[in-house]
Amino acid sequence: MKYLITGANSKLAQKVTHWLKTMTEEANIRVGLPSLSEKHEYRDLEVDKVELDYTNHHSISSSFKGIDLVIYIPTIGLDLSNRILEFENILTASEKAHAKFIFVSFFADQANNPFLMSPFYAYAQRRLAGSGVAYTVVKNTMYADPLVDYIPELIKRKNIIYPVGDQSLSFITLNDSAHAIACLAVQKALRDKGQSYLLSMENNYNMIELAYIISHATETEIGYDPVTIEEFTRIYHNPVMTSLYAAGGKGLLDATSRDFHKITGREPERMNHYLRNGYQIAKLLDY
Template identity: 60%
Template sequence: MKYLITGATGNLGRRVTEWLATFTAPENIKAGVHNPAHGKFLDKLSVEKVKIDYQQENTLRDAFKGIDLIIYIPSKTYKLNDRITEFENVLAATKENNASLIFVSFFADQENNPFTMSPFYAYVPRRLAGSGVKYTIVKNTLYADPLVPYLPELIERHHIIYPVGAQPLSFITQNDSAHAIAKLAVEPELRDQGQSYLLSMENNFNMVELSYIMQNVTEQDITYQPVTLKEFAHIYAAEGDGSELASMYAGGAMGLLKATSNDFHRITGREPEDMEHFLRNGYQISKLSSFEKEQL
């Protein structure tokens, strides 16, 4: 089997590549990158880097030659039309090369979900269903990873401010997501038949529960005092995605981001990392010096 991972230099793509390299020989893996000069870690893994541009079908067509399975990790753009175009280009190149596809999705795909990118996540499964391509869908819950660098801000605020009210949210770590995706890639009996998997921790968390975990981890006073959706969008507008994140949490306030499953265990045979263990380790590592981190 020959595999190609798109977005291989991104946070998730890098982890998928690393996990896949533990399950199959490096010569079976190609890493799709926008700029081949980037991603020095790929050289250490001895996997081949190939240039791809989501908006240029010819680069995808060339990169997919001889590939049996594409692991498609979408770009991070919030431009809906660009995201759909990139998917259509990936799909066309996949079909032309008679490959299978793992689509890395997000669980905010309900028809009434106000999240900016919900139309994309709802569109792709329906498009795949009639495409003739062998495919599998992996839906991630919210990534827990951004919570670790967010902790200093929460310590300063003394509050979690997510505007979701009493509704819980579901999470998965990027490392666990990558493990499940890579495991699916090398287990043909679990894929290629239109399966849809949801990756989550065992439990979801309302914001009182999450703030209590954060308080235990940091030994700082952190409670839950939500702001409005409008305030949340304004607070993070300078980071460029305030309104988009607010639209996502609007879906959370409707109870649309709380689903959990045991799919991670079904795929990998182990339990996902729990929230307190993940945050505690991440928070302790974040306080180490640069030298100490390099020794890990």
């Protein structure tokens, strides 16, 4: 079985690769990188490294030669037309190669979701349903990893300020997401029939609960004092992030499932454990 991982310069793809190589020989793994001339995380691995240009059909077809299953991790970007073109090119290549398809998606894909990238995730899933490709959809919840980087700012502010009111948010760690994706890739019984999986921690968290967990992880008193959407936009100048929390405030980012356990056989890392360990490691790296 030969696997192609797209978007291999992303942190998620790197973690998927490291999990997958514990389940199959490195020679069975191909990673698609924007450029082979730049430094990348795969130099010391025996995986097959190819330059994958989503706008170049020859580059794409070459990358797909001999591939049995593609793990499609979309490029991050605001341009919806480019994202859809990228997806269509990869889907066409999968059809021609008769390759199975795992689409790594995001759970903010509801019809009424204001998240700016929601249209792409909704389109891709519906497009797959009408294709002739044997596919599986894996929907990530919000990544917990950025919370560790955000902790120093939280300590200064003494409050979480996310404008989501009394609504809850669901999370998964990058490492757990990658583990589930790799497990799915090697377990034929769980894929290829249009299944859709949601990767989340066991519980979602409202901001009071999240503030309590962060307070204990940092031994600092953290509260919850939400700003308005307008103030959040002024502080961060990030329309994607703003639209994400607008979706959270509508209760559209609180879904959880047991799918992670179904795929991996273990429980996802708990938020309190992840933040405590992540914060302690971050402090050690600062010394």
